[in-house]
Amino acid sequence: MVFDATAGFPESRRRSLVDRITRHAEPYLYTAPALILIVTIMLAPLVLGLSYAFRDVHLLNPFSGGYVGLDHFRTLYDDDNFYRALRNTLWWTGASVLLQFVFGLILALLLDRPFAGRAIAQALVFLPWAVPTFLTGLNWAWLFNPVIGPLPHWLYALGLMNEPANILSNPQLAMWGPIIANVWWGIPFFAITLLAALQAIPRDLYEAAAIDGAGAFRRFTSITLPFLAPTIAITVLLRTVWISNFADLIIVMTSGGPADRTQIVASYIFTQAFRALDFGYASAIALVLLVLLLAYSMLIVMLRQVLMDRA
């Protein structure tokens, strides 16, 4: 090897300038295609969308496009539909995240224990996550439909309903439809993430604790939970932002109805752009949603800082 290196010396020096340039350019060459796509298809539309919020942009009106200042935001300030959508977003996000997390954690704990057929059970319980969301929405809409689905009949038989009716057309209950579909679809995500975190906990910790006489509950609260805490914090955080933007199920199952009772901010933006073709107003709502989400993330980061300083 030493001999080889010496023999190739003149050639390798000739190559070294080219080498140095390539070496400098290399990381940029690797990342350029991804970067160009992200900038043109995500960042540029984002900036364009922000500018729409201050312009009058209607898809079918060729004379639109003029600057309207804060007009959209004034309209938004008095828009009762927006405030209702905001309240619905809180309810939809809170209930979905909480239920997905609780059932996901229980599932992860169940799967963490070895048993015969665990691989198959795991594949089956994670399956809903692979179901396309539009199909999840349609499937649950059909299950809630008394004409074709069993759920209203079961609820009626249990005495929970006066007649087999569709909860999706009941303004008081309609939001539960998309929430249940969302929980069904989202449990695997939490279970997968938490299961991976559980499997990273060193097993001998549990053995040592058992020898010291700690019961199952004690082991859970003083070993499992502290180990899981960072994963729980980050997944709940990310999912909260993600679910508050997740309009597919609502658009498929109820289109925001009945009487706007299931309209969340994200589906309201989509309805304004897609049905009303009012791109300006849709972008103004989107801008407000973005600011709210940023404020939420900042608040969480600050809260974490305060808690860490105290610890």
Place this chain on the structure above:
Amino acid sequence: MNSYSTFGTALHRLAILCYVLFALFPLFWLLKVSVTPNDLLYSEGVRMWPSRMSFEHFRFVLAHSAFPVFFRNSMIVAGATAVIVTLLASLSGYALSRFTFRGKYWLVALMLLTQMFPLVMLVAPIFKMLSPLGLTNSLTGLVVVYTAFNIPFATFLMQSFFDGIPRELEEAAKIDGATRFMAFRQIVLPLTLPGIAATLGFVFTAAWSELLFALMLISGNSAATFPVGLLTFVSKFSVDFGQMMAAGVLALVPACLFFLFIQRYLVQGLTAGAVKG
């Protein structure tokens, strides 16, 4: 102690069974209605399995509806997106894993930002940008948009797989005279095959399921993807449940196949991706 643990085991199996039933029941019902002949659809509404099975709905959907076109369109879009994203993300993921370079911090920050803001914000501007280019109502337009949307997550995913491969292997190859790109292509990539499979699967499923941008960008049947086609079908002919559910079962097949293919890597892959992304 012994009876307590037997009881605990029974409870554990029972809980697992409940989860499995909850996960599978909606899919089972989809399948059940899709094979129920029309004359039994309402008379045997809540029976667990029809007294007579028939594949008439599948035959009708495959022969007399536009669903084969939707299916083909979705296959093209999801397949092309998955391949392109995996290719580009393995390059950028490798760069994030192996190089330190100026602007790396900003690149990561940009990718994280794209994961945070609501994509629904982009519906209107993307429509406005793509329509003068003739990319609305076209499969190419969808592939471009989906590729960009999926690259950041796929990059983080691939990066975590590359991080798991020891650098010494490439160092050795370079000492033997290989360029870095040769080492990447001939040594690192083959070792990352599980990661590549997982990324392909994630992206394929995401592109196969995407609804909002497909609804906005596509009008008319010829370029409609499965979600758009099924939703249009539902709002137009909302009485033909058997046919709709047969179409639903067909939409489920590719996604489930891919899922079974990648589910071994799920726990490994998602953790890496989710914690970082």
